[in-house]
Amino acid sequence: MRLSLEEIRRVTQGAVRVEETDGQIHFYRFTEEQERRYESYDPALYQKCFATAGIVLRFQTDSPRIHLQVTALKSTSRTYFAADVLRDGVFIGAVENFKGYDLAGDYTTHEFPLGTYEKTFDLDEGIKTVTVYLPWSVDLRLDGLTLEDGSFVLPVVRNKKILIFGDSISQGYDALHPMNRYPVALAERLGAEECNKAIGGEFFWPTLAKMKDPFAPDYIAVAYGTNDWGWKTWTEFAENGRAFYQNLSSSYPDARIFALLPIWRRDMDEVRKCCPFRQVADTIREWAADLPNVTVIDCFDYVPHDPAYFADFRLHPNDRGFEHYGRNLAGFFAANP
Numbered sequence: 001m002r003l004s005l006e007e008i009r010r011v012t013q014g015a016v017r018v019e020e021t022d023g024q025i026h027f028y029r030f031t032e033e034q035e036r037r038y039e040s041y042d043p044a045l046y047q048k049c050f051a052t053a054g055i056v057l058r059f060q061t062d063s064p065r066i067h068l069q070v071t072a073l074k075s076t077s078r079t080y081f082a083a084d085v086l087r088d089g090v091f092i093g094a095v096e097n098f099k100g101y102d103l104a105g106d107y108t109t110h111e112f113p114l115g116t117y118e119k120t121f122d123l124d125e126g127i128k129t130v131t132v133y134l135p136w137s138v139d140l141r142l143d144g145l146t147l148e149d150g151s152f153v154l155p156v157v158r159n160k161k162i163l164i165f166g167d168s169i170s171q172g173y174d175a176l177h178p179m180n181r182y183p184v185a186l187a188e189r190l191g192a193e194e195c196n197k198a199i200g201g202e203f204f205w206p207t208l209a210k211m212k213d214p215f216a217p218d219y220i221a222v223a224y225g226t227n228d229w230g231w232k233t234w235t236e237f238a239e240n241g242r243a244f245y246q247n248l249s250s251s252y253p254d255a256r257i258f259a260l261l262p263i264w265r266r267d268m269d270e271v272r273k274c275c276p277f278r279q280v281a282d283t284i285r286e287w288a289a290d291l292p293n294v295t296v297i298d299c300f301d302y303v304p305h306d307p308a309y310f311a312d313f314r315l316h317p318n319d320r321g322f323e324h325y326g327r328n329l330a331g332f333f334a335a336n337p
Contacts, residue, residue, distance in 0.1 A: 003145045003153065010155045011059040013193045016213060024071060025142040027055045027134065029196055034211050038199075041207070045199050051075040053136035053171045054164060054183060054196025062127050063151035068095050069118035069143040072135070076173075076200055080112040081135035084179040085121050088128050094177065095119045108174050108312050116143065129156055133179040136172030136196075160192035161215055163255075165208070165248075166223035168200030169263070174311030180319045183221070185326025189333050190219055203228050204240040209247035217252060223260035223299075225280045226315070230272055237274050242287050249291045257294045259284050263325065264305045266314035295336075302328040 003011075005020045012018050015027045030038070030049045038046040050073075072081050082096035097112045123130065134140050147153065164170055164183045172181040187194040195217065197208070204224045222245070228237040248257060261281040268277040275283075281298065288294040302325045307313035309321035317325055 001147050001149045001151060003147070007153055008057070008142065008145065011057050011153065012055065013058055013158065014055040014195050016195075023143070027052050027140070027142070029053065029055060031211070031213060034197075034208070037207060037211065041205070045202060048076050048171070048199045048201075050139040051136055051171065052134035052138070052140045053178070053181075053198065054194040055134040056194070057132040057134070057145070058129070058156045060127060060129050060154040060156055061123075061147060061151050062125075063123060063147035064125055065120055065122050065148060066130065067118065067120045067144070067146040068132065069116065069145075070095055071116045071141040071143055072097065072114045073139040073141065074114060075139040076137050076171075078108060078137040078173065079114055080107065080110070080176065081114075081138045081140065082177050083135055083140065084133040084177050086131040086133075086179065087121075087123055089131070091177075091179065092123075093119065093121055098176065103176070106312050107176075108316065114138065118143075133177075133184070136175070136178050136181060158191060158193040160190065160218040161195055162187050162190055162192040162219040162221060163213065163217040163252075164194060164196045164198055164221050164223075166198035166221070166260070167202045167227050168198075169226075169316060170198030170221075170223045171196065171200050172198075173200055174316040175319050175322050177319060180322045180326075182317075182322050182325040182329060185322075186221060186329050189330040192219060198223070201227065203232060204237070204244040206240055206243035206247050209244045209251060212251050217255050220248065220252060220255050220257045221260055222248065222257065223262075225284060226262040226265060229262070229274045229277055229280045232274050234273075234275050237280070238283065241284065245287050245291055245294060249293055253293065255293065257291070259288050259294055259296045261285075261296065261298045261300060263299050263303045263317075264301070266307055266310070297329070297332055299325070299328070
């Protein structure tokens with residue numbers, strides 16, 4: 001039994017729309033207006049809009065197995081991908097394109113084969129909850145999700161939503177498995193559906209904070225700053241960052257907004273034209289002080305200050321690094337409910 005477009009729509013979370021073209025199902029995390037604005041703002045960032053970061057299929061079924069067939073197309077500079085499958089919260093495997101490759105060094109620059117992949121997953125008997133985390137790194141098209149004939153499918157709905165804004169780290173660079181990204185841990189801790197608007201290479205862009213989504217998020221996490229430090233002038237950073245938070249607070253006055261300060265990076269002592277690296281965090285604190293619905297979370301120590309926890313050994317966490325990031329974020333909310 002192959003799930004129809006409407007059935008896929010019902011079990012999809014984190015997408016603002018789900019469409020079918022030529023037999024393939026496409027998942028979109030940005031609205032059409034947001035995509036158009038990115039296309040005119042920065043074509044390189046626009047292409048990254050189509051990566052499926054934060055999009056999840058979550059459902060209950062009594063099927064003893066599922067078959068997943070996908071086509072991966074290039075969307076970011078990273079070509080490795082995985083679609084992680086969990087049964088009752090336990091990882092049971094993935095459709096992936098990096099199995100068998102040497103990932104001991106900096107795997108972020110390697111070229112991996114894209115195209116069509118498929119796999120069957122045994123789920124055992126009985127009713128279970130299946131979760132499929134789509135990749136953050138590629139534009140993934142669903143060719144088919146097939147269950148045993150006669151099986152039932154029920155969506156597992158989360159009534160809360162968390163909207164994620166940020167740069168490459170918040171999109172997922174450079175976790176091999178999308179389920180290990182820190183936004184997943186954050187959404188799990190809050191019991192919320194992740195809606196991810198993060199884009200690798202992005203800065204504070206006030207216009208994005210004004211383009212409201214067709215839902216009212218309960219929570220919003222914002223994690224910009226490290227790119228602004230690296231590439232923007234002090235004036236650009238100060239004006240755009242403050243305006244972003246002001247626009248976001250105005251757009252979503254009832255949401256709890258969390259300002260995630262930048263994590264450690266190995267080159268943080270270098271001199272850049274913006275300001276000293278830690279001044280970025282101090283400045284964001286000042287902006288947040290003027291906005292009653294913004295809470296600051298200092299994430300500087302949330303990933304160990306050790307290149308071994310970074311895929312590129314300097315900036316982007318690997319799966320081990322994200323494990324620390326997610327666990328520390330969960331710890332913050334445990335201490336600050």
